[in-house]
Amino acid sequence: xxxxxxxxxxxxxxxxxxxxxxxxxxxxxxxxxxxxxxxxxxxxxxxxxxxxxxxxxxxxxxxxxxxxxxxxxxxxxxxxxxxxxxxxxxxxxxxxxxxxxxxxxxxxxxxxxxxxxxxxxxxxxxxxxxxxxxxxxxxxxxxxxxxxxxxxxxxxxxxxxxxxxxxxxxxxxxxxxxxxxxxxxxxxxxxxxxxxxxxxxxxxxxxxxxxxxxxxxxxxxxxxxxxxxxxxxxxxxxxxxxxxxxxxxxxxxxxxxxxxxxxxxxxxxxxxxxxxxxxxxxxxxxxxxxxxxxxxxxxxxxxxxxxxxxxxx
Amino acid sequence: xxxxxxxxxxxxxxxxxxxxxxxxxxxxxxxxxxxxxxxxxxxxxxxxxxxxxxxxxxxxxxxxxxxxxxxxxxxxxxxxxxxxxxxxxxxxxxxxxxxxxxxxxxxxxxxxxxxxxxxxxxxxxxxxxxxxxxxxxxxxxxxxxxxxxxxxxxxxxxxxxxxxxxxxxxxxxxxxxxxxxxxxxxxxxxxxxxxxxxxxxxxxxxxxxxxxxxxxxxxxxxxxxxxxxxxxxxxxxxxxxxxxxxxxxxxxxxxxxxxxxxxxxxxxxxxxxxxxxxxxxxxxxxxxxxxxxxxxxxxxxxxxxxxxxxxxx
DNA sequence: TTATTCAGGATAATCGTTTGCGCAAAATTA
DNA sequence: TAATTTTGCGCAAACGATTATCCTGAATAA
Numbered sequence: 001x002x003x004x005x006x007x008x009x010x011x012x013x014x015x016x017x018x019x020x021x022x023x024x025x026x027x028x029x030x031x032x033x034x035x036x037x038x039x040x041x042x043x044x045x046x047x048x049x050x051x052x053x054x055x056x057x058x059x060x061x062x063x064x065x066x067x068x069x070x071x072x073x074x075x076x077x078x079x080x081x082x083x084x085x086x087x088x089x090x091x092x093x094x095x096x097x098x099x100x101x102x103x104x105x106x107x108x109x110x111x112x113x114x115x116x117x118x119x120x121x122x123x124x125x126x127x128x129x130x131x132x133x134x135x136x137x138x139x140x141x142x143x144x145x146x147x148x149x150x151x152x153x154x155x156x157x158x159x160x161x162x163x164x165x166x167x168x169x170x171x172x173x174x175x176x177x178x179x180x181x182x183x184x185x186x187x188x189x190x191x192x193x194x195x196x197x198x199x200x201x202x203x204x205x206x207x208x209x210x211x212x213x214x215x216x217x218x219x220x221x222x223x224x225x226x227x228x229x230x231x232x233x234x235x236x237x238x239x240x241x242x243x244x245x246x247x248x249x250x251x252x253x254x255x256x257x258x259x260x261x262x263x264x265x266x267x268x269x270x271x272x273x274x275x276x277x278x279x280x281x282x283x284x285x286x287x288x289x290x291x292x293x294x295x296x297x298x299x300x301x302x303x304x305x306x307x308x309x310x311x312x313x
Numbered sequence: 314x315x316x317x318x319x320x321x322x323x324x325x326x327x328x329x330x331x332x333x334x335x336x337x338x339x340x341x342x343x344x345x346x347x348x349x350x351x352x353x354x355x356x357x358x359x360x361x362x363x364x365x366x367x368x369x370x371x372x373x374x375x376x377x378x379x380x381x382x383x384x385x386x387x388x389x390x391x392x393x394x395x396x397x398x399x400x401x402x403x404x405x406x407x408x409x410x411x412x413x414x415x416x417x418x419x420x421x422x423x424x425x426x427x428x429x430x431x432x433x434x435x436x437x438x439x440x441x442x443x444x445x446x447x448x449x450x451x452x453x454x455x456x457x458x459x460x461x462x463x464x465x466x467x468x469x470x471x472x473x474x475x476x477x478x479x480x481x482x483x484x485x486x487x488x489x490x491x492x493x494x495x496x497x498x499x500x501x502x503x504x505x506x507x508x509x510x511x512x513x514x515x516x517x518x519x520x521x522x523x524x525x526x527x528x529x530x531x532x533x534x535x536x537x538x539x540x541x542x543x544x545x546x547x548x549x550x551x552x553x554x555x556x557x558x559x560x561x562x563x564x565x566x567x568x569x570x571x572x573x574x575x576x577x578x579x580x581x582x583x584x585x586x587x588x589x590x591x592x593x594x595x596x597x598x599x600x601x602x603x604x605x606x607x608x609x610x611x612x613x614x615x616x617x618x619x620x621x622x623x624x625x626x
Numbered sequence: 627t628t629a630t631t632c633a634g635g636a637t638a639a640t641c642g643t644t645t646g647c648g649c650a651a652a653a654t655t656a
Numbered sequence: 657t658a659a660t661t662t663t664g665c666g667c668a669a670a671c672g673a674t675t676a677t678c679c680t681g682a683a684t685a686a
Contacts, residue, residue, distance in 0.1 A: 004672055015636050020674060031633055050430045055672035058367040058641045073399060079392035086386060086413045095431055098411045100399045117363045118408060256596045280593030283569045317642055328666045333644060344663055368642035371671045
């Protein structure tokens with residue numbers, strides 16, 4: 001029923017050592033004769049031998065498995081990235097163990113422990129929280145880590161992320177070119193580095209255009225709720241802005257909701273621009289401009305970076 | 314550095330057998346004295362002992378790992394389901410190995426092989442293709458399988474899915490109550506069972522209301538493209554319908570696009586209703602009614618069903 | 627002819643757990 | 657006191673692969 005090296009060994013009268021060597025492509029290296037090698041290969045194929053990963057990893061301490069640590073798999077943005085990563089590593093013979101931290105630092109700790117106990121060969125993570133220590137320790141002492149989307153400025157860990165600064169700078173510039181002068185930026189989690197970069201992009205675009213005094217940043221979370229509340233406040237303020245720059249898709253949805261509720265419309269009463277791509281934005285009335293992030297490429301690249309490190313030992 | 318049973322064994326002067334028994338909660342069963350048990354527990358905690366999954370699964374042939382086979386993780390619908398499943402099984406001490414079939418039968422085969430070679434204890438799958446054989450074989454002879462969203466009518470495999478029939482029936486009924494008589498249904502993949510159920514719901518609602526002659530089903534794919542093209546055709550036809558029932562979110566997006574392009578508007582010129590929930594639908598102008606599927610509950614339930622079977626084994 | 631070298635592969639230890647079996651010493655019973 | 661049972665735990669064999677080391681016979685060299 002279950003084929004193992006020794007079951008083949010008995011049938012062929014060849015030691016498991018030799019069989020193992022042939023099957024792992026080390027026949028030449030250990031000078032196994034071509035005849036023997038052929039015999040082994042044929043028999044392994046015939047009986048559909050599949051090595052036991054448990055035994056292999058017990059022995060070698062490698063699992064051909066990588067851990068994917070995501071803040072929220074159900075978030076379309078991270079779902080896209082995850083999908084790209086999974087496909088890429090699968091195609092290289094690796095398997096993905098996915099852990100969902102639900103954007104919670106405590107849960108993240110547990111997930112990390114689980115991933116490590118499963119002896120993943122490497123980790124790709126979009127970390128939550130701002131403590132880089134743990135990741136740095138893992139990267140230095142246990143297994144390679146690649147961060148995606150989010151990262152830490154102070155840590156020596158490779159990462160893949162969009163050019164958040166430039167994206168925000170460009171988005172703001174477009175609004176400026178269209179004549180807007182009162183542009184409010186609704187930001188997300190202020191501890192998030194991508195958020196900081198975007199905010200900086202916004203600030204610099206305004207400043208370089210000579211409107212440094214017009215900088216207005218509000219909000220503090222990547223949520224619909226935040227976008228909604230901040231927009232409500234803006235609408236009821238004495239000096240209404242003419243444009244809103246939402247730093248994420250979720251924030252944008254909140255903005256739209258508030259504007260609609262106030263009986264106002266886009267783009268007549270307000271111009272809106274957002275970060276993050278989402279197919280649905282094309283179908284809004286009117287379609288919402290946004291700074292798209294190349295999720296697919298980010299995922300692929302992160303996977304490649306990790307796989308490269310795994311190969312180079 | 315690396316704590317193992319025997320490293321603890323040496324330090325404590327207690328056999329690995331006893332330690333293993335205590336740590337796996339079998340102290341009573343093997344009449345280990347409370348003193349010894351306490352000693353072991355304390356030491357294990359102190360040195361942060363974590364058992365080696367490789368060794369464990371080599372010995373027990375169990376991995377506390379389940380395989381998640383998804384057609385497309387980046388599809389928000391499946392992302393939601395996946396997220397729910399992952400959280401649930403993580404909370405029960407299981408780990409998820411995720412494979413993305415990219416909606417391709419061939420890829421699916423490979424993914425299955427990979428999952429099985431990793432000795433997953435069970436599989437939760439949203440299968441693609443219509444061949445139930447493989448899944449049935451696995452379910453009967455290898456590890457328990459639970460299907461989610463998609464399933465096979467002819468196979469004895471447990472599954473979790475929405476009541477597609479009722480959802481479609483109700484959606485159609487609403488349109489009828491609102492006075493619509495020319496309701497066209499744009500369907501997805503005709504081989505997909507959920508699609509068939511939905512189509513039947515639509516047909517029966519119409520028929521039972523005495524409009525069996527008004528049944529009109531077009532289309533053949535769960536894609537934006539399909540929704541777009543079919544709507545284009547409808548708009549250019551002599552006898553335009555007054556309402557469109559899109560059997561998926563993606564189809565709906567295509568419908569919206571075509572309607573907008575034609576300079577028509579919802580709901581003045583057309584009524585539209587759709588299957589699948591998506592947060593963005595609330596932010597469309599106007600918000601689009603839809604038959605929401607409880608992705609979170611589906612995921613949780615599927616996970617529960619599988620975990621139960623693993624325990625009663 | 628004898629000493630080396632090399633081709634070709636076998637042996638056995640090892641990875642870290644789990645678990646069937648066994649075996650003392652203590653407790654109980656006769 | 658002797659026989660029996662119970663308590664408490666250790667021994668050692670798996671699980672299935674990898675790999676350092678060793679061995680044998682033949683070919684080559686001296």
